Amino acid sequence: MTAVAAGRRRASTGVRIGVLVVFVVVFLIPIYVLLVTSFKPLTEADPGQAWNLPRTWTVEAWRVAWEKLAPGLWNSVLLAVPGSLLSCALGSMNGYVLSKWRFPGADLLFTLFLFGMFIPYQGVMIPLVQLLVGLNELTGLQFYGAIPGLVLAHVVYGIPICTLIFRNYYVTIPDELIEASRVDGAGMLRTYWSVVLPVSGPAIAVVIIWQFTSLWNDFLFAVFLTGPQSWPATVMLNNIAGAQATPYSQQMAAAILASVPTMLIYVLLGRFFMRGLMAGALKG
Amino acid sequence: MSRVRTWLPGLLLVAPSIVAIGVFVYGMLGWNFRLAMTDKHDEVSEGRFVGLENFISLWDQPRWHISVNHAIMFTIAFVLGALVLGWFLAFLMEKGIRGEGTFRAIYLFPMAVSFVATGIVWRWLMNSGMEERAVGFNRLFDAIGLPQWQWFRDPDWGMAAMALPAIWQMSGYVMALFLAGFRGVPEELREAARVDGCTEWGVYRHVVLPLLRPVTLSALIILGHISLKVFDLIVAVSGKQIITDVPAVFMWVAVFDSHDPAKGATIASYIVLSVAVFVIPYLIWSVRRERRS
């Protein structure tokens, strides 16, 4: 490679990094406003001063936000962790069967599953509530009005996307591996456990990221399907954010607090997420 | 018999999902379409079957036309914006760059934040005040000499502004998809093209871009269905105003404010149908493509 070409390449790398940095700044604008406002006293928290740094720094808003959110945070954990793991389990088994242990009509079934992604949820809230109340009466357990019902709704409406991710991912596993296991006399579950599951890491990461985010951030299902004792953090957040006279700095501190767990998941699983995407999950 | 024995366990394993989807998805869709074909316009009446009457009469309402137009503009702005921006970011990063992990994490993280949390910030940023009353973006634009505008209150292009938060949220995801797509193009193919005398641009045009088509298509589907159902964002930023009305918000108003179950169900049906119109061909196409390979 000539020196000129190398120089040109370096220059182009520089330009690319420059452009990427500009976009980083643009992407962080809303976060900047959230952050600086959250450290302002209520008198300074005002759209007119959105760009200014606080004149007086205070963590008062954070204290109040924590106080108001705390009761919901544990509910959010109880909701999002089992919910996303159950979604993984179901999605993984469905994906496995629909790609490697197919039965007649498997493609049609897959297509029918996928269509579930496209339901506008606000339109079915009323019958959904009635369905869960019916489940309560039928089973004697508490689905409606408590976290299990909320987990159930999220897991069920998560089946399409989770199945899609796992199926597309498993399609890339060579059929010979499955065949070899079968020849060894392993049954369906055994093959799943010893051949398929061990290589599922990246797809699991994609599903966990996707489901954890939607479970953690969901407001609509949460407020409709559970009662005040099991309301997650988003409902608490809404109660700070939606009130008539609005303490903006508390709201924004609460908004950041409520988003910390999802951001952590992104940082922790980010690399597997990319690997999962590259391996074909969601590639279509 | 032995064939049955091979596929039966698989069917059993997915049976719980089949039941769940059957009830929660198709049960609800069935409930919805049936309701949409009745005259149950309040909560107490029984509702008689009226066929497609509700589907037709909706088009007599000026609000419906407005919300459909809004949805179309929002969809175009959002899907194009997120696709182009996501593609561009991936393009800048695809050859590997120092600090790629950090860049990726920053572009992805808006996906982690719900609009319940960021709605107020976007309301501040897209405040329509101008000149001495400018706050948010308009003040920033004023400072750096860009023209100010009314953002989502602009009577003509408001819904394009409404797409900005959505683009912000989803373009990182599209970037990740495209980055995965770029990385999935075998280096040998690019090399072969170069040997054949292709310029770097030519390599992109003739080798890389065609191979990105499936990624583009699935990104399109994901963005498109988010767009047609968009609700949280609009309610968080603007509330339920006609100026930013879309079918999903109109449906909420019909069900919960107007207490008109049949009208709400009709709008829900149109949303499902509009999603179906471009999702079903995609599903058929992708299943066929897989069979071929």
Place this chain on the structure above:
Amino acid sequence: MRSRWTAAAAAVMAGVLSLSACGGGGDQAAQPSPGGGDAKKQVEVFSWWTGPGEADGLQAMRKIFEQQNPSYTFFDAAVAGGSGDKAKALLQSKLQADTPPDTFQGHAGAELQGYIKAGDLEELNSLYDELKLKDVFPPQLIEQISVQGKIYSVPVNIHRSNVLWFNPAVLEEAGVAGAPKTLEEFVAALEKVKAKGKIPLSVGSEWTVTHLLESVLLGSLGTDAYNALFKPGADWNSPQVTRALEQFKTILSYAGDPQDDWQPAAKQVADGEAAFNIMGDWAYGYFHNPPEGGLGKQSKTDFDWAPAPGTEGTYLWLSDSFTLPKGAKNRDGALAWLKVAASKEGQDAFNPKKGSIPARKDADQSLYTDYLADALKDWSGDKLAGSIQHGVAVNQPWLAAVNEAVGLFMGTKDVPALQKALAEAAQANAQ
């Protein structure tokens, strides 16, 4: 590599099972069903009061409730958002699934019609008789919240909708002598302010414009004609209504850029950017209160108030009230709550904090100062008219139709279309 994944996967699966088990179990343990066999029975009180002021008032009533009823605990089920929009939607799903809260907040008046028609509410006439409430609430109020002789809610407060807020300094600068008394004077004042380059009239999101419309209708038509609009068969196509709507259009032409909600619009007046704003009297708390939820402004100097032009002598009212849903799990607890809400003590604890006046006539006047003292005085003497936007005069579907018509009008400025839509809404929904 592979063994690590096996271990991880096994951990995941084990986690799924244990967490979902303990998630479900732990939750049920932590959640005694309201009204269950506990020593203290819960009373689930459903409202949309979560903000500063309103939530404080609710807590003050709660204290009294728990003192007077040691066997009950107050259970707060408040959901915020858009003047009760989200709360009402959630409530509707609960009512339709026959799992109502023990008592819920609703605007007294026509807003409750849907619940009454669906048979969701118990009538409270015997409670009114027991507590002799008909003697302590103004007769006109009783009349306006009665449905065929039956009363279904207990009003805890009264708000006023037809208040003109203004900035005295801006008015002086524009040469406007004082608050305009008629709509004609109002338009003239708006014109003078406009000439000075200030915003003549500030508005917020679309519902605040409906709020403006009700004051203009009342100011233009007069109290009796306004009240007659909400009777079955009322004539919304009359030339009087046309004239009122034309005036509405003229006034709206002086409005500034719509703000995001009522607070930023009110703030424009407080900051001296705008001259006038028509908003309910909850704006007083926002203007006056210290920064915890207010602007900390000085009344009469930084901001001032008057009845909306043309409406002096009429109290365009709305009221928050509590109800008794049929099938409440803890009916006795709910009745105990309603008694506190109806009591002088309860109303005097709640209202100074909420920034409203009590519905009862026998309130302790010394608790209500400044604006609230004015309001209390007017309430005792004025004629009453019911608010449209806040659920007194029209039921929920009707209000949704009015809001739609106003929202469309803001784009088209088409008076005949507005009048037609309003007439159709009345015809479809009046009862």
